[in-house]
Amino acid sequence: MSTNGFGNISIMTRSMAWLIVCFLVLPITIVFAVSVTDKHYLSLPEQGISFQYYEKLFTSGPWMTSILQSFVIACASTVAAVLLGTLCAIGCWRLGNRASDFVRMLMLVPIMVPTIVYALGIYQFWIDLRLLDSYTGLIIAHIVTGLPYVVITVSTALAGFDPRLEQASLSLGASIGQTLRLVIIPNIKPGVISGAIFAFIHSWDELVLALFIAGRAVFTLPRRMWDGINESLDPTMAAVAAVLIAITVSLLCTDAYTRSRRA
């Protein structure tokens, strides 16, 4: 007897499902094909497969600088967003009142407001603060826009956390700091990790903010890809895209793995 609920699905439904999967995934696979082209422009490989553009990517100074810059910015903004977002979510959870609901809502503003509007605002603001085209400027912007992901995932994890565990910890003599470190964080770790992964991905392929507030000294990977597409149809772009997709997929797999371990 099939109990998983998938045993009795008709062939029609099954083929529809695969059709949708193809619709979602196939365009992405084109990138991989293009990235190994033997031509000098963006195209599918004809005579044979060539890894020249991967070689070009990893030996080219500008591309490597951009990858490094993006990586540093993504790491720094992830660490800060996770720290602040987790503390905010825990704080709201502990208060558990109307004000904390409001704060949680407020935290979602960066993903509710169109990025371009947000970017414009930050741009204006950064002029006065002299933060344009600086690591700090972009990192702060990415912290702010990455926060919602952390607040959402950590709040979700906390919804399943028994508040009596916190009381138990306090009654056993642990300070609030110790309770946070030894009881709360270990029990909501999957949520924190998910939040970190989403915050990282967010910063790693964020373009709009990078376009507005950075340009010369700071030139992130998505920014360089954007310029590359606008200026030339260099297949190196496809190689970069392939690398980006590989990194994102592996991060999402890590996320799925940590979630499954919690269950």
Next chain:
Amino acid sequence: MAGLEISNVTKKYANFRAVDDVSISIKRGEFLTLLGPSGSGKTTLLMMIAGFVQADRGDLTLNGQTITHLPPEARNLGMVFQGYALFPHLSVFDNVAFPLKVRKQSREEIATKVRAALDLVQLTALADRLPRQLSGGQQQRVALARALVFQPHLLLLDEPLSALDKKLRAELQDELKRLHRKVGLGFIYVTHDQEEALSMSDRIAVMRSGKIVEHGTPTDLYERPNTAFVADFIGKSNFVSGSVVEHRDGGFVFSGGGVRFVQRTKGPAPAIGAGVSIALRPEKIGVLRSGETAENELAGTLTEWNYLGSEFRLVVDAGPFGSFSVSVPTWQSDLAPEIGAAMKLGWSAAAGMVVAQD
């Protein structure tokens, strides 16, 4: 004074007084039970003692030191939570070691104390397991070991047995009593189960609507309750009320529903004309055979009966006096109950308990 002194504490939520001007003390080594129906304020009172709820008014004094405004982590009170609240990510050993670790004790000291605590609850063999790999009874014991390992001033228990089945509950009750004698700490035990309270406590405080209605030893409360509420909440009671018509030596006569009853009292009898209520335990009422008489008699009809092995439990409709619950030991009875049969109930003048009406 060694022990906990609770003086005039009050906790209000909006217009609702969860705990209303409660005063009680517990001596070192005493087993005090806070008993009451749900919503009576017993858990709120316990949470105030633990420090999770702040009193609006009143004071808590522990071993002579005021702790009213100390945070929970500074009170050094052990607590066993409803559902145990074991840390799911830590092994049994690490759960029990937790209070010692946060007190920065040395590794050797922790190992010795945790082993001793696990020995105390007979769980040494399961030290490496995770809480979810244990049965309910075992989790309960881990929670006890964890709450005792750091030598707290008092142990607070919030309905610790409510999640267990009846048989296991009886077993753990005995174990808790044994543990209490062994560690010599004051225990404050919250429950809504009156049998549990009777069998375990040195003293019971019965709570209702945020107040302590009565407190005393289990025998005090069962045999000499002062209020109708306690007479009915601890054990079961039938009530007969009327007004006093005559004083007699060592008692009085009252009349209700056209019947005269005699009642013995230890203290002064209520004034002539005053209304009285008498509580009667089901086991103190007998079924009179034809020709038999008793100091107090009441006629009725049998409406229901249950055979419980050791006793018959009868429900007798006594007309204007309402339904009476009567239990008769099966060994001393040749009773062949038949629904609808006329019955004469009887009890002695010493059987009733004079209670305040509420």
